[in-house]
Amino acid sequence: MKRVYVGVLVVLLVVMAFVAGGYAAAKSYQFTGVVKAVDSGTLTVEKSAKETWQFDLASDTKGGKPKVGDKVTVYYKMIATEIEMKPATTAATKKK
Secondary structure (H helix, E strand, O other), rough: OOHHHHHHHHHHHHHHHHHHHHHHHOOOEEEEEEEEEOOEEEEEEEEEOOOEEEEEEEOOOOOOOOOOEEEEEEEEEOOOOOHHHHHHHHHHHHOO
């Protein structure tokens, strides 16, 4: 009977580790500025003259439809969709 409790505890710990890892990967960020352009799938927000960001709008994005000139705070997550790898150059590996 003791083995069953230990097995259940191990499975529970593994599940909790996956859940905690999923929350860590989905860290949320925010960007505040003035809307400079809006079209059907993108939103352009300017924080300063040197910093303008463009966001893709998903169909399930929460909130209203901003208009040009509105001050907004955009909440977003950085999620990789593709990774392209290239081998390290020979010169770079020799320096190490």
